[in-house]
Amino acid sequence: MSKKIAGPEIERLIQLLARLPGLGPRSARKAALALLKRREDLLVPLSEALATAVRTIVMCPVCGSLDTVSPCTICRDERRDREVIVVVEEMADLWALERAAVVNGTYHVLGGHLSPLDGIGPERLNIAGLLDRAASGPVKEIILALNATVEGQSTAHYLTEQLAPTGVIVSRLAQGVPIGGELDYLDEGTLAAAIKARKRI
């Protein structure tokens, strides 16, 4: 005998907010309440921002990232070094590298990693586009900035093989002890990698 406390439109809003990463059912309710209470400075502008996103977000035909311009902001930025392509699994990785401001080249977003068990083969990723870019144009080096996971590394292995015929330099991120990392808290794999790749001082 549960009673309805609000119209179905509000229930639907809460359900959708709860699908956002970082929001559970409880915080989705709080977010919905904030939206209802703050109509002019939150509900209306967020509604408009999402409508704009629906209308304008496109996948960049060059690198596969998502943006509101095509090609994307980074691919059309003339200050970027066209000789280097940094390959990432997801948009989130691209944003993380941009926040660190360590890349002056362009990117290539695969849209995930190879995962045969989940039925994700090379044809499901944005790999053909990468091979095209590597074979044509001014590209000299491709940096594989993939996750240091089993899937990320097997994807890197596959890409290295595919890119070999192009003659482009292929590199990967260094592995080792993270800055600020305490040895006592690091896993064995990281410690093994750090020992193996040790550098003479």
Next chain:
Amino acid sequence: MSKKIAGPEIERLIQLLARLPGLGPRSARKAALALLKRREDLLVPLSEALATAVRTIVMCPVCGSLDTVSPCTICRDERRDREVIVVVEEMADLWALERAAVVNGTYHVLGGHLSPLDGIGPERLNIAGLLDRAASGPVKEIILALNATVEGQSTAHYLTEQLAPTGVIVSRLAQGVPIGGELDYLDEGTLAAAIKARKRI
């Protein structure tokens, strides 16, 4: 020399998402990425749900809560007891009481509490409407379900005085040890209230 990594529409979306309670700058970015990646099952439906909210959310002329119908779902529910009005500060309190399923009456949402230091006097709250409801119609009891804070309790005090001439019974929530509460972790105010309002077994 910070470079732009995406169109201003995406930056704006992240900024607005970060205003939602429970989302900081970092989780707002994650949420925006999820929206961009999950266009059909998240971005489009959430955009539509917010547009619907903008179009349909109204303040209930009876109780002051927000809903997509007017009067609100609770005020128009004929199974509700019209003799009891539960007064709350915010919509969130109404939803909390509804989740607990402990109220069969209707509600009255004040929209906050008295706070002279912040310039919030009685005229800024939905108090006139409450006095009207108390003076007319079948109302027999008004339960003040306000926060057990200084502001909540002084608001309750003010309402009690204002409601006295109407002859309606005015009550407030019991104060004491919360269910599951361990005495060792409770503040002195709660312990004092629990001792003072002790009940003979």
